[in-house]
Amino acid sequence: MTMFEAILLTIITASTPLLIAAIGQLVVERSGVLNLGMEGMMIMGAACGFAAAIVSGNSYIGVLAAIAAGMGMALIFAALTLGLAANQVASGLALSIFGLGLSGVIGAPFVGARRDTMARLDLPVLSDLPVIGKALFGQDPFVYASFALVIGVWWFPGRTKPGLILRACGESHASAHALGYPVLKIRLLAILFGGACAGLAGAYLSLVYTPFWSPGMTAGRGWIALAIVVFASWLPWRAMAGAYLFGGITILQLHAQGAGVKIPSQAMAALPYLVTIIALVIIMSRRGGQQSAPASLGVPFVPDR
């Protein structure tokens, strides 16, 4: 494997949790709901996924448990914001803080346990392609899942009827309601999908990326995923570009340090944020993306009002 391939492989590994979480959040926001509980759902996925994998001895059961945990957290959020029409920003923040605390309790018996990282799954033929083969198709199953998610979320909202209904709920929930669509039910499904993605991203951290449990191990990745969605102006391909750009600069600045480049490490550490924001803002302004936020984003919907 050449140096270039190795770096590419590492970049994709580093970006995948961000990408999975961002794609989930994108669907939630497209339905008109702002769930700031990403970090909490993600870390619950990490804790429950690791715990289930240790108890059952099977990483795939861990993954399922992580998805269930993320969806469980999302359900709490849905009960508050859809059922009780509570403020979405406050509920989301509460969910993040709650998740960080609860995951510590769940993970406590598993501190110090270790598992081997999940096996890579080489796709035949494709993984033998020169340069990009190993990096794209010699990865763990999560990476393939992230590719599938991007394609699915590109195809679904723009090119299927249920997808258009989902977008209608996000653009004008009153109109969607008037047309007879069950706005709350659709938003519930979107929130659950977002929770599942967050749980999956969390499982990636505790089962593949750094295969152990420690409290607070998501280290703000949920918030970065949220930011990527906004700067990607709610489009899956741009979210993918944003996640890979962020992951890429993160890894490249570490390489630059290792190679002895004489730039202060603090400035280097700030680079991923800076470059990603600048790049996505430029894309957004060029393509008239300012108006692209779903019009009903963050507005609670009460059917009889």
Add this chain to the structure above:
Amino acid sequence: MQINRRQVLGGATALAGAATLGQPVFAQSNPLQVGFIYVGPVGDFGWSTMHDLGRKRLEEVMGPAVKTTVVESVAANDMERVATQLGRQGHRLIFTTSFSFFQPTMRVAPTLPNVFFESATGTQTAANVSLYNARFYEGRYVQGVIAARKSKSKTIGYIAAFPVPEVIHAINTVMRGAWSVDPAMKIRVIWVNAWFNPGREADAARALIDQGCDVICQHTDSPAPLQLANERGVFGFGQASDMTRFAPKAHLTSSVNSWGDYYVERAKAVIAGSWTPGDVWGGLNSGLFKLAPFTNMTPEEASEAQRIADAISTGRLHPFDGPIVRADGSTVVPAGGRLTDDQIRAQNYFYRGIEVALPS
């Protein structure tokens, strides 16, 4: 709503009452309350975990004579508040277990003159502030010797937290040890600007390994870099606790901290009324830390490492003997001299031969 508020108020009153009960009204007959403030989570497997093991040892030895309280993952700018609260709750002895807590400890100590503070690493003592630390660099020298024996690419990868003297003199000492075996040894350093951030530590390890480093030293607290070394088939060292189980094929040795006996000694001193501010900086011979059993090494390599460790422990070998030359070529100490403890604690330069950018 009113009922709710009343319940809340009632709860608050009960809590306040409980807090009052907790005050040492009859301090003589009550157990000594000891507070521990950690910079990371108890479950970091490293620095904070080992302080907590020390706390457990204290409870085990002293039994009902002490009562301990833990506050984990405290940010440096929140340390004063936490310490003040512990002091008001009647804690007479508080261990602030990070260099990041040293300045806040110095600020809060004069406001709580009846509380004895113990700061794990720092630069000066005060009327009610002691310092304690271990000479971890002694273990770093041994790591350097082992790394030079194990490395085929002749390049060590070092994952560093912050550019503070403790980390800088550790990097210098690793290379001192490595050069004693092979003067051609080189080092690459990545600063992750965190003591504990498993994801970033693992990313740094990936980058170093991709650049050809085949022995990884870490000055951060999670087992992530070592685990990654295991996955990628290179070697590494554990930090603060014995991390063998995280990397059965990669682990060479760990520096294992052991604070329990010191905590017992200091708690006994407070109870006896004989506590005085001290400045403890113990080496391999002090029991404050030891090296975990050597693994993945040939018998010859292990016995050489043990010989070096013994030589340092008995004072026959000193990692800061001259000549010491800075990266810019100026001599700090000529041959025959030796750095003083204060000079070691203030080291803010790399030795000649270490070509690494030092963040300002």
